[in-house]
Amino acid sequence: MTLPPRRHATELETIAVTVPPEAVEAYENALSIVCATIGIFEVDDAQTAWRVEGVRDLGNGEDELRTALVLAAALTGVDAPLERTPTESEGWLARTYEAFPEQTAGRRFAIRGTHLEPGANPQRITLVLDAGVAFGSGEHGSTRGCLRALEMIAHRRPHRILDLGCGSGILAMAAAALLKRPVLATDIDPWSVRVTRRNARMNGLSNLVSCHLGNGWSTPAIRRHAPYDLVFANILARPLCSMAADLAHNLLPGGTAILAGLLDTQVRMVLSAHRRQGLVLERRLREGDWATLILRKPDA
Structure with a gap:
């Protein structure tokens, strides 16, 4: 299928940073403050460096961008210089489409971009995402894990499900589609909330996925619906550690937490924080350099 070119009324600019894998998510969030589209590209085959780039209207949100980059550097300890280049919208979109073929994850899921021909594999749950929203596309190791x-x-059939830091909403949608249960999704980023709501509508899951803006466990919607028997937290290692007590408090006895966004080298630190709160490691998964932990709260 040949896509018609997308025209843009104002001049565009690509802004980009090159960072190690552990800093990708923080800088991705920083650029998303001012960019309507985000792309993530491998710089080398060893996946030791990634290029995070976004397209924005030239000069849009300069002060907000500067603040977001300072916060990303403080959070990760990585001070990445910002690259700026004038951009033609058609060329950037073509590159994004090329970098986002259909993804499969595990035995049950497939993720397709809106730029691909419609299609479905009857053996898999197919989720459709906008190719311009690359974060949470199913390609990143933490999402796949x-x-x-x-x-x-899934055999535990959880009833109360939370996706904390939902990004594109892919995990909330996957849980809703697989388990046929309502899922509460939250994020501190207003753009992520809008994207998740749009993706849920596009996949026919708006009746099951409810998305709210909020800051972690202090989000009113989270407090209203707690406790949970399944919590996704695909964030970063340090925030996971700092929120371990809140997670344990809001998890039902016998409940499960799926933690990701951490490198395999950070597992010991994250595990230690959660074991101190009484949670037990059930499974440790690995996707490249990225780890996913399945924790459980013992039955009362």
Whole structure:
């Protein structure tokens, strides 16, 4: 299928940073403050460096961008210089489409971009995402690990499900589609909330996926619906550690937590924080350099 070119009324600019894998998510979130589209590309085959780039209207949100980059550097310890280049919208979109073929994860899921011909594999649950929203597309190891973990615990039939830091909403949608249960999704980023709601509508899951803006466990919607018997937290290692007590408090006895966004080298730190709160490791999954942990709260 040949897609018609997308025209843009104002001049565009590509902004980009090159960072190690552990800093990808923080800088991705920073650029998303001012960019309507985000792309993530491998710089080398060893996946030791990734290029995170976004397209924005020239000069849009300069002060907000500067603040977001300072916060990303403080959070990750990686001070990445910002690259700026004038951009033609058609060329950037073509590159994004090429970088986002259909993805499969585990035995049950497939993720397709809206730029691909419609199609479905009857053996898999197919989720459709906008190719311009590359984060949470199913390609990243942390997302793939979470989808595999979801398959492994699906037989428990959890009823109260939370996706904390939902990004594109892919995990919330996967849980809703697989388990046929309502899922609460939250994110601190307003753009992620809008994207998740749009993706849920596009996949016919708006009746099951409810998305709210909020800051972690202090989000009113999270407090209203707690406790949970399944929590996804695909965030970063340090925030996971700092929220371990809140997670344990809001998890039902016998409940499951799926934690991701951490490198394999950070597993010991994250595990230690959660074991101190009484949670037990059930399974450790690995996708490249990225780890996913399946934890469980012992029955009362």
